[in-house]
Structures are given as C-alpha cells and as structure tokens.
Amino acid sequence: MDLRQLASKVEEVCRTAGNHALREQLNPSVTKTSRERGGISVGHYASDIDSHLQQYVMGALNEIEPHKSYWDELAGEVRPGDRFWCVGNVDGSINFARNLSEWTVTVSLFEANDMGEIYPILGVVHAPALDLTYMAARGQGAIRVRRLLTTEKRERVIPSTWPHLSDSVLCFGMSYFRNESRRALATVNDLTGKPADIKRIGPVSLDLCKVADGTYDAYFEPSLHSWDIPAVAAGAIVLWEAQGHLSRWDGSLINWHEANDIVATNAVIDDELMPYLAARSDNPTVSNPSNDERIARTQEMPPIYE
CATH class of the missing domain: 3.40.190.80 (D-Maltodextrin-Binding Protein; domain 2)
Known part of the structure; x- marks a missing residue:
C-alpha cells in the first residue's frame, strides 16, 4: 500500500476514534488529576478516553499495516526501512475537558533512513468537534478535509506568503x-x-x-x-x-x-x-x-x- 492510500486509511481510523472521543467529551467523567512529568507534579486533565483511544487506534492500524513496533516502544537496533506507528493521546486535554472544540486525535508514521535516523513520513490530525482533518504523506502534498452538513471539501493547503512581522x-x-x-x-x-x-x-x-x-x-x-x-x-x-x-x-x-x-x-x-x-x-x-x-x-x- 502506498503512502497516499495509507494516509486515507489512517484518516478513517482517526475519524472513527474521534467520534468516540467527541461523545466522551460530553461525559462528566473527565477529571483533573495530578501526574508526574519531569519529576514535577503537574495538574492534568484526564479521563479514560486516552487509553480507550490508543487501544482502538493501535488495533485498527495493526490490521491495516502492521509494523515492527510503536514509537513509544522503540528499543534495540533499528534497521533502515523500519517503520513505527506513533499514536497520541487526545492533543489539547484542557480544551477537551473544558468543552472547547480545539482538540485533536493524531497518528503519524516514522521511518528509519539509511543512517538509522528516524523521521515522520505520514501524519493525520483530526479535530472531531470542528469536523476538520489534515493529512499528509511524504511526497504527496498536504490535504485539508472540511465537512459542512452533507458536503465534503478536500483541498491542498499552502502557507501564507506574508513576509513581515508587521500585520502578521x-x-x-x-x-x-x-x-x-x-x-x-x-x-x-x-x-x-x-x-x-x-x-x-x-x-x-x-x-x-x-x-x-x-x-x-x-x-x-x-x-x-x-x-x-x-x-x-x-x-x-x-x-x-x-x-x-x-x-x-x-x-x-x-x-x-x-x-x-x-x-x-x-x-x-x-x-x-x-x-x-x-x-x-x-x-x-x-x-x-x-x-x-x-x-x-x-x-x-x-x-x-x-
């Protein structure tokens, strides 16, 4: 399966996972807990959605195209051409907990080059509450998918051309x-x-x-x-x-x-x-x-x- 086809499959996975997460956002089970990060206890908004989301996405990705491991399991020798799925928690946990729309489900694919260095080569960013998806794969360009009512618009994206800090x-x-x-x-x-x-x-x-x-x-x-x-x-x-x-x-x-x-x-x-x-x-x-x-x-x- 080429990277463009793979990106489309991953988009479907992210959309399904995002729909489940969006329903969870309306659930009052989201709580503020304490988590150790870098040896410091910090406030963290969490629910069971992260573990459920990762479990579903990893299982779906393994059915589409299994790879050697996942990003957070990397250990030992990495050979050129090895690929690793990278599945995130809800990105924007505070927005998620506070019922804001700006949070996402993300999946990327890393690949090891001839020198054993690992870089991402495919990515999908899905914002369920906005019904907005971005996806890209190496050499294939970047696509934004917007859905309004029953219509879907897929368009290539490009950055602005504004060259100055003034009025940026x-x-x-x-x-x-x-x-x-x-x-x-x-x-x-x-x-x-x-x-x-x-x-x-x-x-x-x-x-x-x-x-x-x-x-x-x-x-x-x-x-x-x-x-x-x-x-x-x-x-x-x-x-x-x-x-x-x-x-x-x-x-x-x-x-x-x-x-x-x-x-x-x-x-x-x-x-x-x-x-x-x-x-x-x-x-x-x-x-x-x-x-x-x-x-x-x-x-x-x-x-x-x-």
Missing part, C-alpha cells in the same frame, strides 16, 4: 511548567506591537496545521517534551508537505528524541521572526542562522525533505 498573525503555546511558560510569555512580550495579533488557542498539532494552511503566519512554543512527539510529528508532516518550515528556536533541526523549542513558519517570515526566538532559546550558545543557512540545514536532512 502569530500563535504561541504554553507549558505545564512555570519557567517554560514564563519564557513563552517573555517572547510574546518582546514581539508586542509588531504582529497584528498573537493568538493562544492550541493544541500544537492544530497550530502546526494552521500555519500550513495560512491561518497563521507562524507558531512557536518552548520545551515541547517527549509526550508531545505524537502531536508534533503528525502536524510536522502537514507543514512540510505544504512547504512550510519547522525548526528549533535556534534554527537547528527538530530532535525527535528530546525536548524542543519549536517554531513553524510560512517560510518567508523567518528572517524577521527568528532573532526574537533565538534570543529566548534554551540553547543560547547556538548562533541564529540566516534563512539561507536554515534552508541548507533542511536540505541536509536525508532523505526526507528538501
């Missing part, structure tokens, strides 16, 4: 952790008065897709952790296939095995935006590269995207 529309994300949120808000403060608007809606998967389709000119968030990888990976494919840019705040490539300060852009606003992010990067020793240097680094990522 940006979006940012915040963290469970106080110091990380302070860094996000400090960056927003640095940018005050330059964009037309800076929005905070979330979740990360949907924010990435909204850069891909031109809703936002750029999105940034500090310190996305290992538990964010499923959402970031699914949105990243949509962004890449739409010809947007994704990197860390210092201009380096995303590391799929550690925390990242991420920034997604329309690929033309970078020169004005990146210095603000580099100044607040968690890796300040790395100099802020020019746009040409960032493009060159992306071209060095074999053999996924130019």
Whole structure:
C-alpha cells in the first residue's frame, strides 16, 4: 500500500476514534488529576478516553499495516526501512475537558533512513468537534478535509506568503511548567506591537496545521517534551508537505528524541521572526542562522525533505 492510500486509511481510523472521543467529551467523567512529568507534579486533565483511544487506534492500524513496533516502544537496533506507528493521546486535554472544540486525535508514521535516523513520513490530525482533518504523506502534498452538513471539501493547503512581522498573525503555546511558560510569555512580550495579533488557542498539532494552511503566519512554543512527539510529528508532516518550515528556536533541526523549542513558519517570515526566538532559546550558545543557512540545514536532512 502506498503512502497516499495509507494516509486515507489512517484518516478513517482517526475519524472513527474521534467520534468516540467527541461523545466522551460530553461525559462528566473527565477529571483533573495530578501526574508526574519531569519529576514535577503537574495538574492534568484526564479521563479514560486516552487509553480507550490508543487501544482502538493501535488495533485498527495493526490490521491495516502492521509494523515492527510503536514509537513509544522503540528499543534495540533499528534497521533502515523500519517503520513505527506513533499514536497520541487526545492533543489539547484542557480544551477537551473544558468543552472547547480545539482538540485533536493524531497518528503519524516514522521511518528509519539509511543512517538509522528516524523521521515522520505520514501524519493525520483530526479535530472531531470542528469536523476538520489534515493529512499528509511524504511526497504527496498536504490535504485539508472540511465537512459542512452533507458536503465534503478536500483541498491542498499552502502557507501564507506574508513576509513581515508587521500585520502578521502569530500563535504561541504554553507549558505545564512555570519557567517554560514564563519564557513563552517573555517572547510574546518582546514581539508586542509588531504582529497584528498573537493568538493562544492550541493544541500544537492544530497550530502546526494552521500555519500550513495560512491561518497563521507562524507558531512557536518552548520545551515541547517527549509526550508531545505524537502531536508534533503528525502536524510536522502537514507543514512540510505544504512547504512550510519547522525548526528549533535556534534554527537547528527538530530532535525527535528530546525536548524542543519549536517554531513553524510560512517560510518567508523567518528572517524577521527568528532573532526574537533565538534570543529566548534554551540553547543560547547556538548562533541564529540566516534563512539561507536554515534552508541548507533542511536540505541536509536525508532523505526526507528538501
């Protein structure tokens, strides 16, 4: 099965899982609990939906196209060509708990290249309460599926072409952790008065897709952790296939095995935006590269995207 066909199958799985999750959103069983993350106890909105969702999606994916393992089970030797499904929890758990519409179900597929490096090559981001889906596969472009009443509209997405911070529309994300949120808000403060608007809606998967389709000119968030990888990976494919840019705040490539300060852009606003992010990067020793240097680094990522 080629990647385009596989993406369509995964979309069907996400839609079915999303319908179950949407019904669960109306259930008052969603509670606020405490969870250990990074050695710190943080508030977390949770219900049984995460485990039910993962169990259903993993079973359905295994029937469509079984692979060696899943992303969170990676261990031991990885051989070139090995593929790994990556299934997330509900992305946007607070939105889900508070009966907001901006939450998603995400699935991505990782593949190991000839050097044993693993990158996502397929992604689906489904927002059940919005009846909106984004999907993309390597070399196939990015698609947005919108459903209104009985009609369905499938369209290729492309980023905005707005090149300046002035009158741009940006979006940012915040963290469970106080110091990380302070860094996000400090960056927003640095940018005050330059964009037309800076929005905070979330979740990360949907924010990435909204850069891909031109809703936002750029999105940034500090310190996305290992538990964010499923959402970031699914949105990243949509962004890449739409010809947007994704990197860390210092201009380096995303590391799929550690925390990242991420920034997604329309690929033309970078020169004005990146210095603000580099100044607040968690890796300040790395100099802020020019746009040409960032493009060159992306071209060095074999053999996924130019």
